[in-house]
Amino acid sequence: MNNRHAFKLLSKTTLIYLVFTFFAFSASAVLLMRNTDRFIDKEIEGYFRYYEHRVQKLLRMDRQLQDIERHAFVVSIEATEPAEFVPVYRDTLILNAETEARQPYRIKTLVIREEDQAYLVSLRRNSEDFEKLKEMIFGALIQVFIGLALVIVLFNTLLSGHFFQPFNRILQQMKSYKVGTAASPQPVRTNTVEFIRMQQLFTRMVERIEGDYRNLKEYTEHMAHELQTPLTVMRSKMESLIADTQVMRRHHSAVKILSDEITHLSKLGTTLNLLTKIENQEFNRSERIVTQPVIERHVEAIHELVALKSLTIEADLDKDHTLVIDPFLLDIVLKNLLRNAISYGTPNGPIRIVTFADTLEVSNYGAPLSFPAEKLFERFSHHNGLRASLGLGLSLVKKVCEVSGIEIGYVYRDGQHVFSLSSV
Amino acid sequence: MKLLLVEDNAILAADLQSFLQENRFVTEHAATLAEAREKLNDYEYDLAIIDIGLPDGSGLELVADIRNQRLPIAILILTARDAVEDKVTGLESGADDYLTKPFHLAELNARIRSIIRRSRFDRSNMVEAGKISVDTLASEAWVGDKRLNLTRKEYDLLLYFMVNENRLLTRESIVEHLWGDHIDQADSFDFLYNHIKNLRKKIVQAGGGNPIRAMYAMGYKFIRTD
Structure with a gap:
């Protein structure tokens, strides 16, 4: 799965919500501004009407227009078709002589006819207040939007922990779930439908996995167990044949093959059973073990074998070196690593078993591998072609390391195969 | 018994x-x-x-x-x-x-x-087969009155043969008895061969003849010599 562009669900919804709010606000801002403009236009138009009226009235009465010259400027013109003169509006800035500030004005220019004389009337209205009103409304809108956005973000951040707590706890349960622990997951209290459904699903899944696992385990155990008795019978019959001189004289090669195969089968059963037990973590009496005496015991047990194969073994052991592991599993690891070293070691140099700091190394001389190193720990790789070798030894070692939290490494250096175990 | x-x-x-x-x-x-x-x-x-x-x-x-x-x-x-x-x-x-x-x-x-x-039922610690005797208490083996100088595994091997006198012991059975699963079967037969060769040599030198016979490339049998 590509996680590079992954976001939290809540961040995503927050973002989408913010974008949506932004568009909603923009739309309402446009609407509001348009209404405000309409209102302002109407207000100003009312004002203009009033003064138009007054200008007309003053002209009719032939009175001085000085009284209203602040609002209207009137000149007489000669117009042939005054009726066609449509009033013109424009917004402009006019310098205020007192404050020396430019102020916004709206100007309406129109033609008024009084008797036979036409007048060009220019009415004006200071629109500064209206502009300010618009700015205020716009400002208020932005403030409300920012406020709302902040509230949304804050709300989501603060409440996400609360709302998503059951979700996170279910996730935690999933993360810490191990096959074979048997116990159903602890119910997480929530009234969120989605989480309830998720929890039900997880519980059902765990039950199903546990059921399958139990069946498989029982099957494996029964298989391994029930196989041993027939194998014992076969072996004891075989031994009766072997004890019979007449049979042996005539059929010894067939008896030998049968005997070898029975041995192979029973070893296979035992080892696979052991592997399954390790996988099932049935060996869990881990303790901190000082490795020196254990390794010395193993070296002692095999030193005759080593000598018979014209090999030598050297142990360089740190008396403080320890491993946290089940004692039985440590025996399996050492036995298999040493057995491997004896099987494949060449007399170019000694088999070495060294401990230092957190590391235990077992090495033997030999030709480089003829296959990729990753295959070394696979079951039944049979790269050596030796029938009598089960091909399970190193995979046992790897499995033990996995369940014991020990890192296993392999390198080929200076003509030696080096296996190293280090505490993680 | x-x-x-x-x-x-x-x-x-x-x-x-x-x-x-x-x-x-x-x-x-x-x-x-x-x-x-x-x-x-x-x-x-x-x-x-x-x-x-x-x-x-x-x-x-x-x-x-x-x-x-x-x-x-x-x-x-x-x-x-x-x-x-x-x-x-x-x-x-x-x-x-x-x-x-x-x-x-x-x-x-x-x-x-x-x-x-x-156990207390048989107070004898001696296992005997012809001239060869083993004292299991002292972990010592003798041919007549000559004490054999055996390694631990050679001693175990001899004792295993003697208690299973006249019986063909497969190599697998002997290897398992001596080394358990410390060893791959594939390698074990050479070891066993060498061990048996050494043990035989020591018995022959002490005048015990050759009681350990190879049988059908399958294993060995201990037959007492007199």
Whole structure:
């Protein structure tokens, strides 16, 4: 799965919500501004009407227009078709002589006819207040939007922990779930439908996995167990044949093959059973073990074998070196690593078993591998072609390391195969 | 020497019984826990060979019974399970030794002999075959009055041969007896060959002749020389 562009669900919804709010606000801002403009236009138009009226009235009465010259400027013109003169509006800035500030004005220019004389009337209205009103409304809108956005973000951040707590706890349960622990997951209290459904699903899944696992385990155990008795019978019959001189004289090669195969089968059963037990973590009496005496015991047990194969073994052991592991599993690891070293070691140099700091190394001389190193720990790789070798030894070692939290490494250096175990 | 064999598999029980009788043990058989309890009540035995998986319960219950009643019986358990727990509980509950199925008959014989030697019923620590004798208490081997200078494994090998006199021992059985699973079968035969060569040489040099014969490329047989 590509996680590079992954976001939290809540961040995503927050973002989408913010974008949506932004568009909603923009739309309402446009609407509001348009209404405000309409209102302002109407207000100003009312004002203009009033003064138009007054200008007309003053002209009719032939009175001085000085009284209203602040609002209207009137000149007489000669117009042939005054009726066609449509009033013109424009917004402009006019310098205020007192404050020396430019102020916004709206100007309406129109033609008024009084008797036979036409007048060009220019009415004006200071629109500064209206502009300010618009700015205020716009400002208020932005403030409300920012406020709302902040509230949304804050709300989501603060409440996400609360709302998503059951979700996170279910996730935690999933993360810490191990096959074979048997116990159903602890119910997480929530009234969120989605989480309830998720929890039900997880519980059902765990039950199903546990059921399958139990069946498989029982099957494996029964298989391994029930196989041993027939194998014992076969072996004891075989031994009766072997004890019979007449049979042996005539059929010894067939008896030998049968005997070898029975041995192979029973070893296979035992080892696979052991592997399954390790996988099932049935060996869990881990303790901190000082490795020196254990390794010395193993070296002692095999030193005759080593000598018979014209090999030598050297142990360089740190008396403080320890491993946290089940004692039985440590025996399996050492036995298999040493057995491997004896099987494949060449007399170019000694088999070495060294401990230092957190590391235990077992090495033997030999030709480089003829296959990729990753295959070394696979079951039944049979790269050596030796029938009598089960091909399970190193995979046992790897499995033990996995369940014991020990890192296993392999390198080929200076003509030696080096296996190293280090505490993680 | 009287043995009680508690094993539910009829074929295996019959085979074991005839094997044990061949080895001069008086053997009685019980197929269930109940039957075994009855026999233990009615008769006296020196050794009980008990399979753990029985149809009406665990053989370990029987071990506990015997020990609780303080009966002077040595106990060897047979287990089909390779689980360490079984072995540990078996030995903790008072068994003298255990054997994992499938086992070699020669191994069973060696274990029985070893238990008997350790038990108070047979005070002799000497195993003898012709000129060769082994003192199991001192872990020493002799040809006539000449003491053999054997390594630990050579000594084990000789003793295994002597308790299984005249019986063809497969190489697998010998290797398993000597080294357990410390070794791959593939490598083991060379080791065994070398071991046997060395042991033979020492016996021949001490004037014991050659009692260890290779048979059909399958294994070896110990035949006493006089």
